[in-house]
Amino acid sequence: MNRHLISIADLNRDDALLILDTAEELAQVADRPIRKLPTLRGRTVVNLFFEDSTRTRISFEAAAKRLSADVINFSAKGSSVAKGESLKDTALTLEAMGADAVVIRHAASGAAHRLAGWVRGSVVNAGDGMHEHPTQALLDAFTIRRRLGRIDGLAVTIVGDVLHSRVARSNVLLLRLLGADVTLVAPPTLLPVAVSSWPCEVSYDLDSLLPKSDVVMMLRVQAERMNAAYFPTVREYSRRYGLDADRMQTLPEHAIVMHPGPMNRGVEIAADVADSARSTIVEQVANGVSVRMAVLYLLLGGAQAGGSQLEAAR
Amino acid sequence: MTHALHSSGDPAVGGGEPAGAGTAGAGTAGAGTAKVPPAGGKLVLGPEEIRRALTRIAHEILERTDGAADVILLGIPTRGVPLACRLAARLTQVEGRPAATGSLDVTMYRDDLRLRPARTLGHTSVPPSGLDGKVVILVDDVLYSGRTVRAALDALGDLGRPRTVQLAVLVDRGHRELPIRADYVGKNLPTSQREVVHVLLNEVDGQDAVMLTTGLDQAAQPSAGDARIETDR
Incomplete structure (x- = not known):
């Protein structure tokens, strides 16, 4: 460095x-x-x-x-x-x-x-x-380590607007460097073209990943950077890729929910999830x-x- | 002024090494990098002398603080921390009640930070009861320029307001650059500034010894802190 x-x-x-x-x-x-x-x-x-x-x-x-x-x-x-x-x-x-x-x-x-x-x-x-956004990734890694005691070997799922997210890129690089297994989940339109070269897995099915995740990181839908129709409606995005209370129930007991902020409550994360005990948003x-x-x-x-x-x- | 090895006036108080003292504090040694004994170094204190010096200091502390009722022993990382734990074990043994310990990292308060690359931080931990009104005894391995102790006094000021602050060191090697003196000294060791004092402790380095070498490189920067800093990296 x-x-x-x-x-x-x-x-x-x-x-x-x-x-x-x-x-x-x-x-x-x-x-x-x-x-x-x-x-x-x-x-x-x-x-x-x-x-x-x-x-x-x-x-x-x-x-x-x-x-x-x-x-x-x-x-x-x-x-x-x-x-x-x-x-x-x-x-x-x-x-x-x-x-x-x-x-x-x-x-x-x-x-x-x-x-x-x-x-x-x-x-x-x-x-x-x-x-x-390197300091955001560092503080996310710091938060994970404080909550779960380690980073090495954890399954981290990053969900949402990866295409416009500098947080996702920094986190994939850092968490992989520290030994975590990272999976990105997003609609195909919100994944960067070169994502296959990133050191992570890619999936389109959030529900199958949640029971295996130690950390779920929800990304903000960056409407201000979207100059095209990346998904049909906000409601459809929220139903397929948003984290609501029912989805949170399928997470393992110890798993945490992260969000880099600012949140779109009701879009990528439901309000009761953001305010739950699993949420690390204020700690972050x-x-x-x-x-x-x-x-x-x-x-x-x-x-x-x-x-x-x-x-x-x- | 040269002390013979065994003539430093140890009262040689009875009682062996308190149980557990050997391992206490090993976990809090912070960024401790174990030192290997320097080749060709002169042995100044061996394990027995270190043990006796600490026992004597512990009894001096008890005398001068009325039984060490309000005493908190704050070790300065790296090697001050295990020394503070060893002293605390002796106080506990004699007085029958546990003595409070902690560690005080002074890195962020040093006056020579800009002379070298950013240092790794040590650990700071203070007993939950705080420092206000207490008798704080700072513990370090070597007293040299006095700059580490000055930094420690600044750091203390941000943590609380002790009633009294005292200083205990294993080795006082002279060459003070600030008006600072130790209240408890394990061994007064007259040195030249060319020489380097190496303190090795079991908890950090796997053995107990104080050694003296003639470091030609280190002589160029006598004011950059005590010998421990010089030789740590």
Whole structure:
């Protein structure tokens, strides 16, 4: 792993475990009377969000602040981007302000990678188009490990709009890296063309998989990215691929239900499932802060020699 | 000033190694990387001397804290944690009531973080009763520059407000860079800054020993923390 976190594909198993173990230690900070560590005092983290986001941006902001970094929030609305400024010019502006890390979310796949070539600081990908969302996958893996005690050997079923989901891609890569067996379930129209090259199984039959699943991860139907008719009606999608209380009954006793948020209640997940004891949705948000603290610490906490920080921490 | 090996004034109090002390804390040693004894190193303390030094420290703690009623022993990872557990076992044995222990990772509070790549974090655990109003005794293997202890004091401040904070170390090797001293010392070991003190403990390294080597590489960075950090990686 280099000094950026752009894709899960850049991590090896030890890097991933180091991030999860570090997050485990940092999770304790949330339970302390003083929820702050002085580690990144004097460092500046810029949140550069070209797409709407609630939990990811707030989560990164909370993580940076708990490590005492200065946080500058930038959202495309109300900025010079609205006047037509390019990503590169925005990046150079940030560079001039001395950003030590840039957390970027962008609608274009590859935007984070491009940005990494333009700035001196570390770049953390907070979602680029339909490509990847590595910190979401890390927090999902962290949540699974906390709930079920391990990841190795678990059967994970990821259901829904895989085509538009950066969460699905990052999760398939990470969970496979950590030894889980991942199966994607989606209507054929919502699977990417190259899915056969992903390290996972593909199925179209949710009901046959549920009794064998340790983890079910429901993906949001990303209506805002759908410019064609991917399925006939929302109701039909919900009946075939949505998780309702009856389907949840067929899961094993210990199985958990995850959702990266934001949810479309009643579409991919029923409200009573989302609020059930099996659901980890609220935990995922809390764990997100710990995981992002770990990532920021490992990227920024040591010498800024530009070398491999994670490499040397082992 | 050079101490002969057995002359450090151990009262040689009776009572063997308390049962279970050998394994206590092994699970909480955090990112413990077992060390192999350095080739050509000079043995400073053997298992017997370490045992006696800890027994003496335990009795000093009992004397100076009125029976260790409110004492919490907080080990600094990696090797401070098993030392704290061993001291606690002795306190329990003498006083008949369990002594509280914990571990305090100071990595996030170090002043030399930017001098080297991000470090792996150790584990922090504090007894559920908290630290407020308690007598906290920090436990570490080697006291050198004092920077680790300074970081520990900062870390403590974020966890609670102890009544008193004291410091117990197995080896004090001198060369302080901050106004910090230990309250309980297992062995005062005059060293040159070129030398490296290696503390090996059974729980982490499979054997008990304190050894001294002449590390030529390490001499270049005397202020980067104590010898444990230098030799851990």
